[in-house]
Amino acid sequence: xxxxTAVFNAARDGKLPLLQKLLAGRSREELEELTGAGAAGxxxxxxxxxxxxxxxxxxxxxxxxxxxxxxxxxxxxDGETIEGAPPLWAASAAGHLDVVRSLLRxxxxxxxxxxxxxxxxxxxxxxGHLDVVRYLVGEHQADLEVANRHGHxxxxxxxxxxxxxIARYLLQRGARVNRRSAKGNTALHDCAxxxxxEILQLLLGCHARMExxxxxxxxxxxxxxxxxxxxxxxLIQEQPAPEGLVPIVAAPEEDASPAASDxxxxxxxxxxxxxxxxxxxxxxxxxxxxxxxKKRDLLGALxxxxxxxxxxxxxxxxxxxPEPPQLVLAYDYSREVSTAEELEALITxxxxxxxxxxxxxxxxxxxxxxxxxxxxxxxxxxxADSGDFERCIRLWKxxxxxxxxxxxxxxxxxxxxFLSFAELFSYVLQDRAAKGNAGTQIGFADLMGVLCKGVxxxxxxxQLPKEPGDSAQFTKALAIILHLLYxxxxxxxxxxxxxxxxxxxxxxxxxxxxxxxGFTPLHMAVDKETTNVGRYPVGRFPSLxxxxxxxxxxxxxxxxxxxxxxxLHVAAQNNCPAIMNxxxxxxxxxxxxxxxxxTAYELLDEKLLAKxxxxxxxxxxxxxxxxxxLDKNKIPYKGFIPEELExxxxxx
Numbered sequence: 198x199x200x201x202t203a204v205f206n207a208a209r210d211g212k213l214p215l216l217q218k219l220l221a222g223r224s225r226e227e228l229e230e231l232t233g234a235g236a237a238g239x240x241x242x243x244x245x246x247x248x249x250x251x252x253x254x255x256x257x258x259x260x261x262x263x264x265x266x267x268x269x270x271x272x273x274x275d276g277e278t279i280e281g282a283p284p285l286w287a288a289s290a291a292g293h294l295d296v297v298r299s300l301l302r303x304x305x306x307x308x309x310x311x312x313x314x315x316x317x318x319x320x321x322x323x324x325g326h327l328d329v330v331r332y333l334v335g336e337h338q339a340d341l342e343v344a345n346r347h348g349h350x351x352x353x354x355x356x357x358x359x360x361x362x363i364a365r366y367l368l369q370r371g372a373r374v375n376r377r378s379a380k381g382n383t384a385l386h387d388c389a390x391x392x393x394x395e396i397l398q399l400l401l402g403c404h405a406r407m408e409x410x411x412x413x414x415x416x417x418x419x420x421x422x423x424x425x426x427x428x429x430x431x432l433i434q435e436q437p438a439p440e441g442l443v444p445i446v447a448a449p450e451e452d453a454s455p456a457a458s459d460x461x462x463x464x465x466x467x468x469x470x471x472x473x474x475x476x477x478x479x480x481x482x483x484x485x486x487x488x489x490x491k492k493r494d495l496l497g498a499l500x501x502x503x504x505x506x507x508x509x510x511x512x513x514x515x516x517x518x519p520e521p522p523q524l525v526l527a528y529d530y531s532r533e534v535s536t537a538e539e540l541e542a543l544i545t546x547x548x549x550x551x552x553x554x555x556x557x558x559x560x561x562x563x564x565x566x567x568x569x570x571x572x573x574x575x576x577x578x579x580x581a582d583s584g585d586f587e588r589c590i591r592l593w594k595x596x597x598x599x600x601x602x603x604x605x606x607x608x609x610x611x612x613x614x615f616l617s618f619a620e621l622f623s624y625v626l627q628d629r630a631a632k633g634n635a636g637t638q639i640g641f642a643d644l645m646g647v648l649c650k651g652v653x654x655x656x657x658x659x660q661l662p663k664e665p666g667d668s669a670q671f672t673k674a675l676a677i678i679l680h681l682l683y684x685x686x687x688x689x690x691x692x693x694x695x696x697x698x699x700x701x702x703x704x705x706x707x708x709x710x711x712x713x714x715g716f717t718p719l720h721m722a723v724d725k726e727t728t729n730v731g732r733y734p735v736g737r738f739p740s741l742x743x744x745x746x747x748x749x750x751x752x753x754x755x756x757x758x759x760x761x762x763x764x765l766h767v768a769a770q771n772n773c774p775a776i777m778n779x780x781x782x783x784x785x786x787x788x789x790x791x792x793x794x795x796t797a798y799e800l801l802d803e804k805l806l807a808k809x810x811x812x813x814x815x816x817x818x819x820x821x822x823x824x825x826x827l828d829k830n831k832i833p834y835k836g837f838i839p840e841e842l843e844x845x846x847x848x849x
Contacts, residue, residue: 204231208242208258211251216242220262232264240270240282248272248287252296255284259303266305281312289329290320297329307337314345322351322367325360334370341372348378356396357387364396374405381411382419389416392425407432407472412566417472421483422568424491429484433477474508475516481505482557489554490572495547498554499540506537519560527573527595528552533560551576565603567610570596574614586625590643593618597650606657607670612677615654616731618647619680623735626687641694644685645701651678652705659708672712672721676730678705679722683736683743702750715759716767719744719752723768723776739773744780754785763789765797772802 200219207216220228232242243264246254258264269283274290285305288296297317301307310316318339321329330351333339344350352372355363364384368374375383385405388397397416409415420428472480482505488498509516517535524530531552534540543550555573562569577592593614600611625639654674685698705718712721721727727738736743744764748754755763765785768776777797781787788796 201231205242205245208246208251208254209249211246211249211254213251213253213257216254216257225263228262228264232258232262234268234270240272241265241268241284244268244270244272244282244284244287247284247293247296247300248291250288250291250293250296252293252299255296256299256303266300266303267309269309269311279311279313279315281310283309283311283317285309285317286311286315286320289317289326289333290324292321292324292326292329294326294328294332297332301337307333307339308343310343314343316340316343316351319343319345319349319351319354322355322360322363323358325355325358325363327360327362327366330363330366334366341367341370342376344376344378346379348380350376350378350384352376353378353382353384353387356384356393356400357391359391359393359396361393361396361399365399368399368403374400374403375408377408377410381409382414383408383410383416385416386410386414386419389420389425389428390423392420392423392428394425394427394431397428397431413563414566415476417476417480418483418561421480422487422562424484424487426484429480433472433480474511478505478508478516479561481508483561486554486557486572489551490558490575495544495550498550499544502540502553503537506540510537521556521560525595527591528555531556533557564599567604570599570610570614573599574617578617581621586621586639589621590618593621594646597647601650601654601657606654606661607668607674609670611654612670612673615647615651615674615677615681619677619684619735620731620733622647622681622684623733626684639688641685641688641690644681644688645694645697648678648681648685648698649701651681652701652708655705655708655710659710669713671710672716673730675710675712675716675718675721676727679718679727679738679740679743680730680736682746683738683740686742686746698746699750702746706747706750706752715757717752717756717758717764719747719754719756719764720758720762720767722747723764723771723773723780725771739768739771739776741773741776741779744776748779748783754780754783755789761790761792763791763797765789766791766795766800769797769800 204216204219207213207219220231223231234241240248241264243255243258243266246258259266266285267283269281269286272279272282272287272290279286279290282290283305285297285300285307286309288300307318308316316339318330318333318341321333334341341351350372352364352367352374353376355367377383383405385397385400385407388394388400407415407417410419414422417429417432420432481501485498485501485505488494488501509518518533521532524532529552531549533553533556534543543553555576558572559569564570573592573596577589577596580586580592581589597611597614597618600608600614604611622639622644651674655671655678658671658674682702690698709717711717716724721738722743723739725738728734728736754765757763758767763785765777765780765787766789768780787798790796
C-alpha cells in the first residue's frame with residue numbers, strides 16, 4: 198500500500214494517531230500531495246473524513262496540514278456516487294452536525310454545490326437531518342431556492358422524501374411553495390407521488406396551487422398514477438365543486454410556531470374546495486388502472502371504476518368519455534366501457550380488464566407521458582412470459598411507435614424498447630431452433646419492422662442540433678441495430694425482402710453514424726465488445742454475416758476511427774482471420790497504419806495460425822509501395838497531387 202492510500206484510509210476510518218504519524222515531519226509540498234485530490238474526480242482525505250463524521254480528523258487536516266475545506270470529489274451514498282461533492286455537502290448529507298459546524302467555522306461555503314448543483318442544504322433535506330437544516334438556514338442563511346440540475350428545490354425533495362418537519366421549517370423560512378422544476382412539477386406533485394398526505398395538507402395551507410406539470414399532470418393525477426389512494430380520497434372529497442381545489446388559508450409567517458401551522462392546516466382541511474367532478478372521475482379511473490397494472494388488484498380496480506361510473510352518471514347529467522380516433526389492434530380493438538352493466542361484465546374477463554386499464558391510461562395521460570408506453574410494454578412482457586409472443590409483439594410495436602412519435606430521440610425508454618425486442622427475437626429464434634416447427638414463428642416482417650424503426654431512430658438523433666457524437670446511448674442504439682441485423686440473417690427471406698433489407702442498411706450507412714471512439718457500424722460489427730448490449734445474450738460479435746451485409750451495402754472497408762484504426766485493425770485485435778479475409782477481398786488495405794504506426798497484420802496475435810494464411814505481401818500493390826515510399830522519405834506531396842491521392846498516401 199502506498200503512502201497516499203494509507204493516509205486516505207486512516208482519514209476514512211477516523212484513525213487520527215495513525216494519520217498524525219503518517220504526516221509528521223512532512224514538508225508543505227508533501228502535505229499538499231498527500232492530502233490533495235488524487236486521480237481525476239477522486240475525493241480528498243478531508244472529504245472522506247467529513248463524510249464519515251470524524252471531526253478531529255477534519256480539523257487536523259485543515260488546521261495542521263493546510264488541507265482545503267472546499268476541495269470536492271466523489272463520495273458514495275446509498276449505492277450512488279456523487280461527483281464533485283465538497284466536504285460540507287458530504288457532512289450534511291450524512292447528518293454530522295458537529296462536522297458541519299467545524300467546516301463552516303473554517304470558511305466552507307454554505308451554498309457550494311456538487312456537479313449536479315446540489316447544495317449541502319439539499320443534501321440534509323434529502324436524508325431528513327432537521328438539526329443540520331436548522332443550523333445551515335438559521336445560523337448561516339443557506340439559500341433555500343438553489344435547485345439542482347433538474348430544477349428540484351430543497352422543499353421539493355423534503356416533500357418527496359416525506360420529511361414533514363423539514364418541509365414545515367422551510368415553509369416558515371419562506372421557501373417558495375409553488376416553485377416549478379424543469380419538468381414543471383411542484384412540491385405538491387412530489388407529495389402526491391410519495392403519498393405524504395400530512396405534508397400535502399401543510400402545503401395547501403400555505404397557498405400551494407393545484408397546477409399541471411409538463412406532462413399535463415395535476416397532483417391529483419400524480420397520486421392516481423402512483424396508487425396513493427389516501428391522497429386521491431383527500432383531494433376529491435365527497436361533494437364535487439366545479440373550480441377545483443383552491444386553498445384559502447394564508448401562508449404562515451416566517452417565524453410561525455408549529456402550533457400555528459397545525460391550526461392553519463386544520464382550517465384549510467375544513468374549508469378547502471374539492472376537485473371538480475370531471476377531475477374526480479379521471480382520478481378514480483386512473484387509480485383503477487394503477488390497481489390493475491401496478492397493484493395487480495382487479496377487484497380493487499373495479500371498486501374505483503364503479504365510483505367513477507357513478508360520478509359520470511350523477512344527477513342524470515352524464516359526463517361522456519371522448520371517442521377514440523380509431524380502435525387499436527394492439528388492444529384487440531377493445532373499447533372503453535360506458536355503462537354500469539358493461540363495467541360489471543368485466544369481472545368475468547380479466548384480460549379485458551387489463552385492456553381497459555391501457556385504454557384509460559392512454560386517454561387520460563396521453564401518449565407522451567412515459568407511463569402510457571411503459572405499461573403497454575409491461576403488459577406485453579406479461580404475455581411473453583405466458584408464451585403469447587404474438588400479442589407481446591403487437592403491444593410492443595404500438596408502444597415503440599408511441600415513443601418515437603412523442604419522446605426525444607434516443608430516450609432511455611425508446612432504447613429499452615429496442616433492446617427488449619432484440620432479446621425477445623433472440624429467445625424465440627433459439628426456442629424455434631430447439632423445437633423445430635413446434636416453436637413460435639418469428640418472421641422476416643417482425644424483425645424487419647423493428648430494424649427499420651431502429652434506423653429511423655438513428656436518423657432522428659442525427660437531425661438534432663447537437664450531434665450525439667461519442668454518447669453511450671448512441672453507441673448502444675447502433676449496437677442494437679447490428680444485433681437485429683444479426684438475427685435477421687438467421688431468417689429466410691425472399692429476393693424482394695433481401696432487397697428491402699439492403700435498402701434499410703444502406704439508409705443507415707448513408708447517415709455516416711459514429712459510435713464510441715469514432716467507430717462506424719463496420720468497426721462495431723468486427724468488435725467483440727458489441728456483443729455486450731444487455732443483460733441477456735442476443736447476437737455474437739465479431740459477426741461475419743453482418744460484416745458481409747454491411748460491405749454489400751457500401752460500407753467503407755478503409756474507414757477510420759479516432760485512432761486511425763480501420764475495421765481491419767479492429768478485426769486483427771479481435772483475432773478474426775475469416776473476417777479479415779472478407780475485408781481484404783472488399784478492398785481493405787492490409788498495409789494501412791493506425792495512429793500508432795501499426796498495420797493490422799502487426800496487431801494479430803503471434804500465436805494465431807492465421808499469420809500463416811494471411812500474408813500481407815500478397816495484397817500489396819505498386820500504389821501502396823509508392824505511397825509508403827513518399828511518406829518514409831518525407832517527400833513533400835501536399836498541394837502537388839489530387840486530394841484523393843493525398844488521402845491514399847495518408848492511409849499508409
